[in-house]
Amino acid sequence: MLQPEVAIIIPTLNEEVHLAQCLDSVLRQCFPFQLTELFIIDGGSADRTLAIAREFAVRYSNIHILHNTKRIQAAAFNIGVARSSAPFLIRLDAHSIYAPDYIERCVKHLKEKPKLGAVGGRWLFECSEYTPASRTVQLLNQSRFALGGASFRVGGHEGYSDTVPYGAFHRHVLQNIGGMREDLRRSEDTEFFARIRHAGYRVWFDPKIQATYIVRPTIGASNRQMLGNGVSIGKLFRSAPSSVALRHMVPFTCMCVALVLSVLSLFFHWPRVALFTLVVLYLLANIAETVRMSIQHRFAYPWLLSWHFFTVHSLYAVGTLMGILGIPIGRQNRRRS
Numbered sequence: 001m002l003q004p005e006v007a008i009i010i011p012t013l014n015e016e017v018h019l020a021q022c023l024d025s026v027l028r029q030c031f032p033f034q035l036t037e038l039f040i041i042d043g044g045s046a047d048r049t050l051a052i053a054r055e056f057a058v059r060y061s062n063i064h065i066l067h068n069t070k071r072i073q074a075a076a077f078n079i080g081v082a083r084s085s086a087p088f089l090i091r092l093d094a095h096s097i098y099a100p101d102y103i104e105r106c107v108k109h110l111k112e113k114p115k116l117g118a119v120g121g122r123w124l125f126e127c128s129e130y131t132p133a134s135r136t137v138q139l140l141n142q143s144r145f146a147l148g149g150a151s152f153r154v155g156g157h158e159g160y161s162d163t164v165p166y167g168a169f170h171r172h173v174l175q176n177i178g179g180m181r182e183d184l185r186r187s188e189d190t191e192f193f194a195r196i197r198h199a200g201y202r203v204w205f206d207p208k209i210q211a212t213y214i215v216r217p218t219i220g221a222s223n224r225q226m227l228g229n230g231v232s233i234g235k236l237f238r239s240a241p242s243s244v245a246l247r248h249m250v251p252f253t254c255m256c257v258a259l260v261l262s263v264l265s266l267f268f269h270w271p272r273v274a275l276f277t278l279v280v281l282y283l284l285a286n287i288a289e290t291v292r293m294s295i296q297h298r299f300a301y302p303w304l305l306s307w308h309f310f311t312v313h314s315l316y317a318v319g320t321l322m323g324i325l326g327i328p329i330g331r332q333n334r335r336r337s
């Protein structure tokens with residue numbers, strides 16, 4: 001049997017809708033599948049996820065199914081690292097479909113740049129069903145105004161970055177810095193990439209490395225995701241503030257400024273003017289981005305997109321405050337995308 005060159009780690013939890021197409025895209029890779037070891041690490045799925053995984057494992061001896069009793073993605077990644085042997089490791093998400101040259105490009109960069117800490121590429125966003133709600137969530141994920149201007153979301157030139165989605169790694173880097181923090185149910189990758197950078201390694205972004213992420217099908221699901229992401233950023237800010245980028249704190253900072261101005265406006269006139277100006281500037285930016293995205297993507301429900309911009313910013317800000325204060329939210333064992 002050939003010695004595996006790449007270990008592929010796929011955490012799963014109730015992914016019956018997406019797992020098969022994810023694995024099919026892995027099997028269609030240009031990189032020889034016989035040189036990989038693939039680990040599907042399941043957190044106790046209650047649907048057909050494990051049955052689908054077993055169908056693939058029966059056909060391919062290098063597909064392994066492992067159980068993750070902690071359920072969270074950080075634990076799944078650490079299990080995969082511990083059980084694999086390949087010199088290169090690539091974390092994939094079951095919620096995505098990967099371009100045929102995805103693994104090949106990741107490995108090429110790791111081989112050519114042995115001092116890199118991580119390699120990754122561009123997220124493209126697709127709907128699981130073409131409803132107004134799903135399209136709204138898709139456009140939200142493509143907007144600088146909504147979620148920031150990270151290159152992996154909106155595109156950019158090849159070069160060094162602070163983070164990439166999923167990630168491909170040298171095993172020796174992981175041995176040096178340790179695994180992902182299992183006390184973080186979300187944003188474990190944010191802290192992990194910060195630790196990679198602080199250890200002196202660099203993160204490389206290549207926009208030709210592409211994964212198509214299947215967005216949440218409803219606005220409610222998207223809102224819950226963003227609230228949870230905000231909570232996790234708040235917790236991370238409390239425990240490791242140097243891991244949190246400025247863009248992560250913008251909604252929270254704006255909320256705090258608005259609250260302070262609201263209180264001061266009870267006693268002084270100038271805070272009312274400042275608060276009014278802040279609200280008007282936000283509304284103008286919201287409307288401008290809504291119009292731009294709706295025209296560019298021929299979206300017929302601009303009011304829905306504008307409202308979702310507001311709810312996401314608000315929930316992310318509230319979630320960040322909850323995380324800083326240590327206020328938990330329900331269903332914390334849900335998967336994170």
